[in-house]
Amino acid sequence: MTALEVTLSGADVLLPDVGLSRANLTIADGQVQKDPAGPQVDLSGYTVLPGIVDLHGDGFERHIAPRRGAMKQMDEGILSVEAELAANGITTAVLAQFYSWEGGVRGPEFASQVFDAIAAVKGSVVTDLIPQLRFETHMLDDYAGLPERIARWQVPYVVFNDHVPHDRLAQSRTPPRLTGQALKAGRSPETHLEMLQTMHARRGEVPAALEALCSDLADLGIRLGSHDDATAEARAWWRARGVSIAEFPETLDAAEAARTAGDYIILGSPNVVRGGSHKGNASALDLIVMGLCDALASDYHYPSPRRAALMLTKSGLLDLAGAWALISSGPAKVLGLTDRGALAPGKRADLVILNAENHRVVATMAGGRVSYMSGDIAARFIT
Numbered sequence: 001m002t003a004l005e006v007t008l009s010g011a012d013v014l015l016p017d018v019g020l021s022r023a024n025l026t027i028a029d030g031q032v033q034k035d036p037a038g039p040q041v042d043l044s045g046y047t048v049l050p051g052i053v054d055l056h057g058d059g060f061e062r063h064i065a066p067r068r069g070a071m072k073q074m075d076e077g078i079l080s081v082e083a084e085l086a087a088n089g090i091t092t093a094v095l096a097q098f099y100s101w102e103g104g105v106r107g108p109e110f111a112s113q114v115f116d117a118i119a120a121v122k123g124s125v126v127t128d129l130i131p132q133l134r135f136e137t138h139m140l141d142d143y144a145g146l147p148e149r150i151a152r153w154q155v156p157y158v159v160f161n162d163h164v165p166h167d168r169l170a171q172s173r174t175p176p177r178l179t180g181q182a183l184k185a186g187r188s189p190e191t192h193l194e195m196l197q198t199m200h201a202r203r204g205e206v207p208a209a210l211e212a213l214c215s216d217l218a219d220l221g222i223r224l225g226s227h228d229d230a231t232a233e234a235r236a237w238w239r240a241r242g243v244s245i246a247e248f249p250e251t252l253d254a255a256e257a258a259r260t261a262g263d264y265i266i267l268g269s270p271n272v273v274r275g276g277s278h279k280g281n282a283s284a285l286d287l288i289v290m291g292l293c294d295a296l297a298s299d300y301h302y303p304s305p306r307r308a309a310l311m312l313t314k315s316g317l318l319d320l321a322g323a324w325a326l327i328s329s330g331p332a333k334v335l336g337l338t339d340r341g342a343l344a345p346g347k348r349a350d351l352v353i354l355n356a357e358n359h360r361v362v363a364t365m366a367g368g369r370v371s372y373m374s375g376d377i378a379a380r381f382i383t
Contacts, residue, residue, distance in 0.1 A: 004370070006027060006039055008040075009024045011356075012048070016344050019319070020320055025048055027349035028349075032346065041380050047359075048354075049351065049354065050329065050342055051092065051366060052091060052305050053341060054094060054305060055094050055266050055297040057094065058098070059301055060081040061105050064077030064105070078121050078129070079121060082121075086366075090364070091352070091371070093127055093128070093129055094335070095129060095131055097132065097134065099111045100134070100139075104186070107185065112153070115154070119154055127371050128367075131156075132155065134161050138164050139199070151220055156221075159226065160227060160238070161227045169197060170200070178192060178193060210241065225247050225264075226238040226243050227248060229249045230249075230251055245334060246265050246266065248266065248267060252286075255282060255290075264334045265294050267284040267288070270301050272284045272304075273307050273308050284296070294330050295330040309326060309327050310323070329341035349367060
């Protein structure tokens with residue numbers, strides 16, 4: 001697909017250092033241009049904003065495994081994911097895939113299939129798809145050779161999780177949902193419980209193993225993040241090992257520790273839309289007000305980044321430029337992607353077009369190529 005060469009006129013455009021302004025926007029050769037070029041398209045009644053950069057989303061699971069065994073063509077599932085991303089104004093998407101003892105769609109074998117599928121379709125999709133590995137830290141037997149596998153999968157971003165129910169195991173109590181988890185993973189409840197008990201018993205070996213793994217991944221240039229930091233001490237531990245991204249800190253203390261040290265803080269946009277965490281963790285709204293947020297991510301719901309930015313604007317907590325930065329230039333900076341996140345000359349022509357009246361996505365372009373277009377706006381480009 002060829003990138004468009006066109007000048008968009010009549011729309012309100014969110015421009016750097018200017019804000020929302022009635023202005024022409026020219027795109028050509030996949031970039032925003034300084035000088036007019038190509039035919040002019042009247043976009044009166046629309047708003048043009050930088051494309052959304054989604055730092056962390058696992059909402060794709062339902063596309064690649066809608067039911068157990070239902071999706072045999074993984075590539076087709078990824079293409080379906082891209083269609084949903086584009087329909088929600090997302091031009092760069094980090095697909096967060098578990099590598100977990102939980103098995104099923106979160107198991108190592110499934111992760112390998114997902115990463116291979118992303119690599120297979122990358123050249124045929126418009127949206128920039130970036131794989132992320134979410135590694136369960138207590139899988140000690142999987143550390144050997146993991147950096148090499150990550151390099152082969154072309155994964156540039158690794159996040160560390162620990163979902164082992166340590167509190168229950170320490171009390172010799174059966175973890176919740178044990179039977180359901182075991183069946184999803186293809187294990188008997190007894191085998192699943194024994195596996196959890198073994199990981200819990202070996203928890204003292206994890207810090208040294210993690211330290212070596214972080215060092216190896218850093219040498220490969222892999223971006224590293226921690227997930228659900230609960231304390232300032234936990235954030236400091238990760239930072240000392242080169243893990244400079246704090247995904248969804250659970251408490252104010254952890255978020256403040258990240259900010260003080262200059263770490264990046266990613267929060268969940270569903271938390272903003274809902275008005276609080278569904279798990280009772282720190283409110284994203286409160287953290288944003290305190291300046292403890294660099295980026296908002298879709299987490300598990302792709303419409304939420306756009307909705308969260310618009311809600312922040314409507315509530316008066318931030319102006320549109322500040323709110324939209326949390327889903328565009330902010331996440332681009334976290335990922336080190338200096339070529340996108342703002343509608344400035346020389347930047348990638350990544351943009352989303354909204355109906356100015358109801359703020360619905362009507363078109364999305366990534367690198368000047370159309371990834372989504374729906375409704376009456378199509379006629380303006382065709383005629």
